[in-house]
Amino acid sequence: MNRFKRPVPPTLVVVFILAAFVLGYVVAQPRTDNRSLVSGSVSNVDQAPPFYLSHDVDFSLFWQVWKFVHDNYVNRSISDTKLFYGAIEGMVAGLNDPYSVFMDPQTAKDFGDELTGSFDGIGAEIGVKDGNLVIVAPLPGTPAERAGIKSGDRILAIDNTDTTGMAVDKAVNMIRGQRGTKVKLLVQPVKQSVPQELEITRDKIVLKIVDSEMKKLPNGNQVAYIKLVQFSNNSNALFKEAWRKLAAQGPKGIIFDLRNNPGGYLDQGVAVASHWIKQGTVVIEKAPKAPDKPYPSSGLGELSQIPTVVLVNGGSASAAEIVTGALQDYGLATVVGEKTFGKGSVQNLQDFPDGSAIKLTIAKWYTPKDRSIDKNGLIPDIEVTENPKDLVTGKDTQLERALQLLNR
DSSP states (O other), X not given: OOOOOOOOOSOOBOOEEOSSSXXXXXXXXXXXXXXXXXXXXXXXXXXXXXXXXXXXXXXXXXXXXXXXXXXXXXXXXXXXXXXXXXXXXXXXXXXXXXXXXXXXXXXXXXXXXXXXXXXXXXXXXXXXXXXXXXXXXXXXXXXXXXXXXXXXXXXXXXXXXXXXXXXXXXHXXXXXXXXXXXXXXXXXXXXXXXXXXEEEEOEEEEOOOEEEEEEEOTTSOEEEEEEEOOBOXXXXXXXXXXXXXXXXXXXXXXXXXXXXXXXXXXXXXXXXXXXXXXXXXXXXXXXXXXXXXXXXXXXXXTTTTSOEEEEEOTTOOTHHHHHHHHHHHXXXXXXXXXXXXXXXXXXXXEEOTTSOEEEEEEEEEEOTTOOBOTTTOOOOSEEOOOOHHHHHHTOOHHHXXXXXXXXX
Protein backbone atom coordinates (compact mmCIF):
# COMPACT_ATOMS: atom_id res chain seq x y z
CA MET A 1 0.00 0.00 0.00
CA ASN A 2 1.32 3.43 -0.93
CA ARG A 3 1.71 6.02 1.78
CA PHE A 4 1.19 9.68 1.03
CA LYS A 5 4.32 11.65 1.85
CA ARG A 6 4.08 15.16 3.22
CA PRO A 7 5.86 16.96 6.07
CA VAL A 8 3.56 17.25 9.09
CA PRO A 9 3.71 18.80 12.57
CA PRO A 10 4.11 16.63 15.70
CA THR A 11 1.60 13.85 15.69
CA LEU A 12 -1.65 13.97 17.57
CA VAL A 13 -3.43 11.65 20.01
CA VAL A 14 -6.60 13.22 19.27
CA VAL A 15 -9.40 14.49 21.04
CA PHE A 16 -11.23 15.68 17.99
CA ILE A 17 -12.43 18.95 19.51
CA LEU A 18 -14.79 20.23 16.90
CA ALA A 19 -16.86 23.37 17.15
CA ALA A 20 -20.07 21.68 18.16
CA PHE A 21 -18.63 18.76 20.05
CA VAL A 22 -15.20 17.61 20.92
CA LEU A 23 -14.57 14.29 19.24
CA GLY A 24 -11.97 12.52 21.37
CA TYR A 25 -8.74 11.69 19.79
CA VAL A 26 -5.18 11.42 20.94
CA VAL A 27 -2.10 12.49 19.03
CA ALA A 28 0.98 10.35 18.75
CA GLN A 29 4.73 10.90 18.73
CA PRO A 30 6.29 12.41 15.58
CA ARG A 31 6.68 10.20 12.55
CA THR A 32 8.21 10.82 9.18
CA ASP A 33 5.06 10.85 7.09
CA ASN A 34 1.91 10.81 9.19
CA ARG A 35 0.27 11.49 12.51
CA SER A 36 -1.31 8.82 14.66
CA LEU A 37 -4.49 9.54 16.55
CA VAL A 38 -6.45 7.65 19.15
CA SER A 39 -10.15 7.43 18.62
CA GLY A 40 -13.19 5.46 19.67
CA SER A 41 -14.61 2.07 18.91
CA VAL A 42 -15.13 0.64 15.45
CA SER A 43 -18.68 -0.43 14.65
CA ASN A 44 -18.10 -3.06 11.96
CA VAL A 45 -20.62 -5.88 12.10
CA ASP A 46 -19.59 -9.42 11.20
CA GLN A 47 -21.97 -10.70 8.55
CA ALA A 48 -21.87 -12.23 5.09
CA PRO A 49 -21.14 -9.54 2.47
CA PRO A 50 -23.62 -8.88 -0.35
CA PHE A 51 -22.96 -10.92 -3.50
CA TYR A 52 -21.77 -7.92 -5.51
CA LEU A 53 -18.89 -7.29 -3.13
CA SER A 54 -17.21 -10.46 -4.35
CA HIS A 55 -16.80 -9.00 -7.85
CA ASP A 56 -13.62 -7.38 -9.07
CA VAL A 57 -13.67 -3.58 -9.06
CA ASP A 58 -14.50 -2.05 -12.44
CA PHE A 59 -13.53 1.61 -12.27
CA SER A 60 -15.28 2.34 -15.55
CA LEU A 61 -18.50 2.28 -13.47
CA PHE A 62 -17.34 5.41 -11.68
CA TRP A 63 -17.11 7.33 -14.92
CA GLN A 64 -20.41 5.92 -16.15
CA VAL A 65 -22.12 7.27 -13.03
CA TRP A 66 -20.23 10.56 -13.32
CA LYS A 67 -21.41 11.04 -16.91
CA PHE A 68 -24.98 9.96 -16.10
CA VAL A 69 -25.19 12.55 -13.30
CA HIS A 70 -23.87 15.31 -15.55
CA ASP A 71 -26.23 14.40 -18.37
CA ASN A 72 -29.41 13.92 -16.37
CA TYR A 73 -29.38 15.77 -13.02
CA VAL A 74 -32.24 18.25 -12.91
CA ASN A 75 -30.16 21.09 -11.47
CA ARG A 76 -27.67 22.00 -14.17
CA SER A 77 -25.31 23.91 -11.85
CA ILE A 78 -23.26 20.83 -10.99
CA SER A 79 -20.00 21.35 -9.08
CA ASP A 80 -17.37 18.88 -10.18
CA THR A 81 -15.39 19.70 -7.03
CA LYS A 82 -18.29 18.74 -4.77
CA LEU A 83 -18.80 15.50 -6.69
CA PHE A 84 -15.09 14.74 -6.45
CA TYR A 85 -14.82 15.31 -2.70
CA GLY A 86 -18.11 13.52 -2.14
CA ALA A 87 -16.81 10.48 -4.01
CA ILE A 88 -13.68 10.31 -1.85
CA GLU A 89 -15.73 10.81 1.31
CA GLY A 90 -18.00 7.97 0.26
CA MET A 91 -15.02 5.71 -0.42
CA VAL A 92 -13.72 6.10 3.12
CA ALA A 93 -17.26 5.80 4.51
CA GLY A 94 -17.41 2.38 2.82
CA LEU A 95 -15.14 1.09 5.58
CA ASN A 96 -18.10 1.34 8.00
CA ASP A 97 -15.74 2.79 10.60
CA PRO A 98 -17.14 5.98 12.16
CA TYR A 99 -13.64 7.21 12.99
CA SER A 100 -12.13 6.74 9.53
CA VAL A 101 -13.18 9.81 7.58
CA PHE A 102 -12.13 12.01 4.69
CA MET A 103 -12.23 15.74 5.39
CA ASP A 104 -12.53 18.33 2.64
CA PRO A 105 -10.23 21.38 3.02
CA GLN A 106 -12.71 23.41 5.09
CA THR A 107 -13.50 20.54 7.46
CA ALA A 108 -9.79 19.78 7.80
CA LYS A 109 -9.13 23.44 8.65
CA ASP A 110 -11.87 23.39 11.29
CA PHE A 111 -10.36 20.24 12.72
CA GLY A 112 -6.97 21.88 13.13
CA ASP A 113 -8.37 25.15 14.48
CA GLU A 114 -10.46 23.47 17.14
CA LEU A 115 -7.53 21.51 18.58
CA THR A 116 -6.24 24.81 19.96
CA GLY A 117 -8.79 24.79 22.80
CA SER A 118 -10.70 27.89 21.67
CA PHE A 119 -13.67 27.53 19.34
CA ASP A 120 -17.37 28.18 18.87
CA GLY A 121 -19.77 25.40 19.82
CA ILE A 122 -21.51 23.78 22.77
CA GLY A 123 -18.41 22.23 24.35
CA ALA A 124 -18.77 18.46 24.53
CA GLU A 125 -17.06 15.47 23.02
CA ILE A 126 -19.00 12.82 21.17
CA GLY A 127 -18.03 9.31 20.18
CA VAL A 128 -19.58 6.05 19.07
CA LYS A 129 -20.35 3.23 21.48
CA ASP A 130 -22.30 0.09 20.62
CA GLY A 131 -23.27 1.74 17.34
CA ASN A 132 -24.78 4.80 19.06
CA LEU A 133 -23.69 8.42 19.15
CA VAL A 134 -22.90 9.17 22.78
CA ILE A 135 -21.51 11.97 24.89
CA VAL A 136 -17.95 11.17 25.93
CA ALA A 137 -17.65 14.22 28.16
CA PRO A 138 -19.11 17.71 28.52
CA LEU A 139 -16.36 20.26 29.01
CA PRO A 140 -16.46 22.35 32.19
CA GLY A 141 -18.17 25.72 32.06
CA THR A 142 -19.63 25.18 28.58
CA PRO A 143 -23.19 25.36 27.19
CA ALA A 144 -23.28 21.54 27.10
CA GLU A 145 -22.51 21.26 30.81
CA ARG A 146 -24.97 24.02 31.69
CA ALA A 147 -27.68 22.21 29.69
CA GLY A 148 -27.24 19.16 31.93
CA ILE A 149 -25.56 16.89 29.37
CA LYS A 150 -23.68 14.02 31.02
CA SER A 151 -21.09 11.47 29.99
CA GLY A 152 -22.80 8.43 28.45
CA ASP A 153 -25.92 10.26 27.25
CA ARG A 154 -27.04 9.14 23.79
CA ILE A 155 -27.78 11.64 21.01
CA LEU A 156 -30.93 10.41 19.29
CA ALA A 157 -31.54 13.35 16.97
CA ILE A 158 -29.96 16.62 15.90
CA ASP A 159 -32.38 19.33 14.80
CA ASN A 160 -35.04 16.62 14.28
CA THR A 161 -32.70 14.45 12.16
CA ASP A 162 -32.43 10.85 13.39
CA THR A 163 -28.81 9.94 14.21
CA THR A 164 -29.20 6.18 13.68
CA GLY A 165 -26.15 5.03 11.73
CA MET A 166 -24.82 8.59 11.53
CA ALA A 167 -21.04 9.03 11.39
CA VAL A 168 -19.45 11.12 14.10
CA ASP A 169 -18.10 13.69 11.67
CA LYS A 170 -21.52 14.27 10.12
CA ALA A 171 -23.01 14.76 13.58
CA VAL A 172 -20.24 17.20 14.43
CA ASN A 173 -20.88 19.18 11.26
CA MET A 174 -24.58 19.38 12.05
CA ILE A 175 -23.99 20.55 15.61
CA ARG A 176 -21.21 22.98 14.78
CA GLY A 177 -22.17 26.62 14.35
CA GLN A 178 -21.48 30.22 15.23
CA ARG A 179 -21.87 31.51 18.74
CA GLY A 180 -25.34 32.83 19.48
CA THR A 181 -27.07 30.30 17.21
CA LYS A 182 -29.06 27.38 18.57
CA VAL A 183 -29.02 23.63 18.04
CA LYS A 184 -31.73 21.23 19.16
CA LEU A 185 -30.69 17.82 20.48
CA LEU A 186 -32.84 14.87 21.45
CA VAL A 187 -30.83 13.22 24.22
CA GLN A 188 -31.36 9.92 26.02
CA PRO A 189 -29.87 10.39 29.51
CA VAL A 190 -27.74 7.47 30.57
CA LYS A 191 -29.81 6.62 33.66
CA GLN A 192 -33.27 7.64 32.45
CA SER A 193 -35.83 5.99 30.19
CA VAL A 194 -37.44 9.15 28.79
CA PRO A 195 -35.53 11.18 26.15
CA GLN A 196 -35.09 14.92 26.67
CA GLU A 197 -35.16 17.60 24.00
CA LEU A 198 -32.56 20.28 24.66
CA GLU A 199 -32.15 23.55 22.80
CA ILE A 200 -28.62 24.78 23.35
CA THR A 201 -27.16 28.13 22.38
CA ARG A 202 -23.69 27.86 20.94
CA ASP A 203 -20.97 30.02 22.45
CA LYS A 204 -17.25 30.66 22.31
CA ILE A 205 -15.49 27.85 24.14
CA VAL A 206 -12.23 28.72 25.85
CA LEU A 207 -10.84 25.91 27.95
CA LYS A 208 -8.84 26.31 31.12
CA ILE A 209 -6.62 23.29 30.59
CA VAL A 210 -5.28 22.96 34.15
CA ASP A 211 -6.87 23.79 37.49
CA SER A 212 -4.85 23.30 40.67
CA GLU A 213 -4.97 24.01 44.40
CA MET A 214 -3.92 22.65 47.76
CA LYS A 215 -6.39 20.49 49.71
CA LYS A 216 -6.15 20.22 53.49
CA LEU A 217 -6.57 16.81 55.12
CA PRO A 218 -8.13 16.14 58.56
CA ASN A 219 -4.71 15.06 59.85
CA GLY A 220 -3.36 18.54 59.11
CA ASN A 221 -1.35 17.59 56.03
CA GLN A 222 -1.93 19.07 52.60
CA VAL A 223 -2.17 17.36 49.22
CA ALA A 224 -1.86 18.79 45.72
CA TYR A 225 -5.00 18.71 43.56
CA ILE A 226 -4.44 19.02 39.80
CA LYS A 227 -7.30 18.73 37.31
CA LEU A 228 -6.39 18.32 33.65
CA VAL A 229 -9.28 19.08 31.28
CA GLN A 230 -7.62 17.71 28.13
CA PHE A 231 -4.23 16.88 26.69
CA SER A 232 -3.67 19.95 24.54
CA ASN A 233 -0.39 20.89 22.89
CA ASN A 234 0.91 22.57 26.07
CA SER A 235 -0.67 20.41 28.76
CA ASN A 236 2.61 19.00 30.01
CA ALA A 237 4.10 22.48 30.43
CA LEU A 238 0.98 23.64 32.28
CA PHE A 239 1.05 20.52 34.47
CA LYS A 240 4.71 21.09 35.36
CA GLU A 241 4.06 24.72 36.24
CA ALA A 242 1.07 23.81 38.41
CA TRP A 243 3.06 21.14 40.23
CA ARG A 244 6.05 23.47 40.71
CA LYS A 245 3.88 26.00 42.54
CA LEU A 246 2.15 23.36 44.68
CA ALA A 247 5.34 21.43 45.44
CA ALA A 248 6.77 24.51 47.14
CA GLN A 249 4.05 24.12 49.79
CA GLY A 250 5.14 20.62 50.75
CA PRO A 251 2.18 18.41 49.75
CA LYS A 252 2.09 14.85 51.10
CA GLY A 253 0.28 13.46 48.09
CA ILE A 254 -1.29 14.22 44.70
CA ILE A 255 -4.86 13.93 43.44
CA PHE A 256 -4.73 13.89 39.63
CA ASP A 257 -8.26 14.53 38.32
CA LEU A 258 -8.86 13.15 34.80
CA ARG A 259 -12.64 12.98 35.06
CA ASN A 260 -14.36 14.09 31.83
CA ASN A 261 -10.97 14.44 30.15
CA PRO A 262 -11.64 13.21 26.60
CA GLY A 263 -7.99 12.93 25.58
CA GLY A 264 -5.67 14.96 23.39
CA TYR A 265 -2.11 14.75 22.13
CA LEU A 266 -0.41 11.43 22.76
CA ASP A 267 3.02 12.98 23.15
CA GLN A 268 1.54 15.14 25.93
CA GLY A 269 -0.01 12.10 27.57
CA VAL A 270 3.30 10.24 27.47
CA ALA A 271 5.10 13.30 28.87
CA VAL A 272 2.65 13.72 31.75
CA ALA A 273 2.75 10.00 32.63
CA SER A 274 6.54 10.19 32.58
CA HIS A 275 6.53 12.41 35.68
CA TRP A 276 5.64 9.20 37.54
CA ILE A 277 7.23 6.59 35.24
CA LYS A 278 11.02 6.89 35.23
CA GLN A 279 11.69 3.95 32.93
CA GLY A 280 9.46 1.66 30.92
CA THR A 281 6.67 1.70 28.39
CA VAL A 282 3.76 4.10 28.76
CA VAL A 283 1.56 2.64 26.01
CA ILE A 284 1.81 0.09 23.19
CA GLU A 285 0.50 0.51 19.66
CA LYS A 286 -0.61 -2.73 17.99
CA ALA A 287 -1.42 -3.01 14.32
CA PRO A 288 -1.97 -5.94 11.93
CA LYS A 289 1.11 -7.01 9.97
CA ALA A 290 3.40 -4.74 11.99
CA PRO A 291 5.52 -5.21 15.10
CA ASP A 292 4.20 -3.76 18.34
CA LYS A 293 5.34 -0.15 18.85
CA PRO A 294 6.00 0.81 22.49
CA TYR A 295 6.09 4.46 23.56
CA PRO A 296 8.68 4.74 26.35
CA SER A 297 8.76 7.17 29.25
CA SER A 298 10.27 10.52 28.36
CA GLY A 299 10.78 11.88 31.87
CA LEU A 300 12.51 11.50 35.19
CA GLY A 301 9.77 9.86 37.25
CA GLU A 302 10.21 12.54 39.92
CA LEU A 303 6.69 11.92 41.29
CA SER A 304 7.04 8.15 41.59
CA GLN A 305 7.52 8.23 45.36
CA ILE A 306 4.61 10.60 46.11
CA PRO A 307 1.29 8.92 47.03
CA THR A 308 -1.04 9.54 44.09
CA VAL A 309 -4.77 9.07 43.44
CA VAL A 310 -6.14 9.36 39.91
CA LEU A 311 -9.82 10.25 39.53
CA VAL A 312 -11.65 8.93 36.45
CA ASN A 313 -15.19 8.41 35.16
CA GLY A 314 -17.03 7.48 31.98
CA GLY A 315 -15.85 10.73 30.39
CA SER A 316 -12.17 9.82 30.77
CA ALA A 317 -11.09 8.71 27.30
CA SER A 318 -8.17 8.05 24.94
CA ALA A 319 -5.07 9.89 26.24
CA ALA A 320 -6.62 10.11 29.71
CA GLU A 321 -7.04 6.32 29.64
CA ILE A 322 -3.49 5.84 28.40
CA VAL A 323 -2.07 7.78 31.35
CA THR A 324 -4.42 6.13 33.84
CA GLY A 325 -3.69 2.63 32.54
CA ALA A 326 0.07 3.16 32.70
CA LEU A 327 0.06 4.49 36.28
CA GLN A 328 -2.29 1.68 37.32
CA ASP A 329 -0.16 -1.03 35.70
CA TYR A 330 3.01 0.19 37.42
CA GLY A 331 1.28 0.57 40.78
CA LEU A 332 2.17 4.25 40.87
CA ALA A 333 -1.36 5.46 41.62
CA THR A 334 -4.64 4.31 43.08
CA VAL A 335 -7.43 4.82 40.55
CA VAL A 336 -10.74 5.98 42.03
CA GLY A 337 -14.09 6.62 40.36
CA GLU A 338 -16.03 4.93 37.57
CA LYS A 339 -15.15 2.80 34.54
CA THR A 340 -13.55 4.85 31.76
CA PHE A 341 -14.99 5.35 28.28
CA GLY A 342 -12.95 2.80 26.32
CA LYS A 343 -11.53 4.80 23.42
CA GLY A 344 -8.38 3.12 22.23
CA SER A 345 -8.22 2.82 18.47
CA VAL A 346 -5.51 4.65 16.56
CA GLN A 347 -6.04 6.89 13.56
CA ASN A 348 -3.44 7.93 11.02
CA LEU A 349 -4.03 11.60 10.20
CA GLN A 350 -2.69 12.42 6.73
CA ASP A 351 -2.79 15.91 5.20
CA PHE A 352 -2.93 16.44 1.44
CA PRO A 353 -1.60 19.36 -0.65
CA ASP A 354 -5.08 20.77 -1.38
CA GLY A 355 -5.78 21.17 2.34
CA SER A 356 -7.92 18.05 2.67
CA ALA A 357 -7.07 15.25 5.08
CA ILE A 358 -7.98 11.69 6.01
CA LYS A 359 -8.20 9.94 9.37
CA LEU A 360 -7.81 6.19 9.02
CA THR A 361 -7.99 3.60 11.78
CA ILE A 362 -4.73 1.68 11.71
CA ALA A 363 -4.14 0.22 15.18
CA LYS A 364 -5.19 -0.01 18.82
CA TRP A 365 -3.64 1.05 22.10
CA TYR A 366 -2.69 -1.32 24.93
CA THR A 367 -1.46 -0.58 28.46
CA PRO A 368 2.05 -1.67 29.55
CA LYS A 369 0.55 -4.89 30.92
CA ASP A 370 -1.10 -5.60 27.57
CA ARG A 371 -4.62 -4.59 28.54
CA SER A 372 -6.78 -3.44 25.67
CA ILE A 373 -8.30 0.02 26.14
CA ASP A 374 -10.59 0.07 23.12
CA LYS A 375 -14.24 -0.66 24.01
CA ASN A 376 -13.20 -2.22 27.34
CA GLY A 377 -12.30 0.89 29.29
CA LEU A 378 -10.41 0.72 32.59
CA ILE A 379 -11.83 -0.42 35.93
CA PRO A 380 -10.84 1.76 38.91
CA ASP A 381 -9.05 0.17 41.85
CA ILE A 382 -11.78 1.67 44.04
CA GLU A 383 -15.14 2.18 42.36
CA VAL A 384 -17.12 5.19 43.57
CA THR A 385 -20.28 5.96 41.63
CA GLU A 386 -21.34 9.56 41.29
CA ASN A 387 -24.68 10.25 42.96
CA PRO A 388 -26.92 12.49 40.77
CA LYS A 389 -28.14 14.23 43.94
CA ASP A 390 -24.58 15.31 44.67
CA LEU A 391 -24.58 17.38 41.49
CA VAL A 392 -27.30 19.55 43.02
CA THR A 393 -25.65 19.89 46.43
CA GLY A 394 -22.12 20.23 45.09
CA LYS A 395 -20.88 17.22 47.04
CA ASP A 396 -18.03 15.28 45.38
CA THR A 397 -17.96 11.75 46.80
CA GLN A 398 -15.17 10.63 44.47
CA LEU A 399 -12.89 13.47 45.55
CA GLU A 400 -13.80 12.83 49.18
CA ARG A 401 -12.74 9.18 48.79
CA ALA A 402 -9.43 10.28 47.30
CA LEU A 403 -8.81 12.60 50.25
CA GLN A 404 -9.58 9.76 52.65
CA LEU A 405 -6.99 7.54 50.98
CA LEU A 406 -4.31 10.20 51.39
CA ASN A 407 -5.26 11.04 55.00
CA ARG A 408 -2.62 8.82 56.50
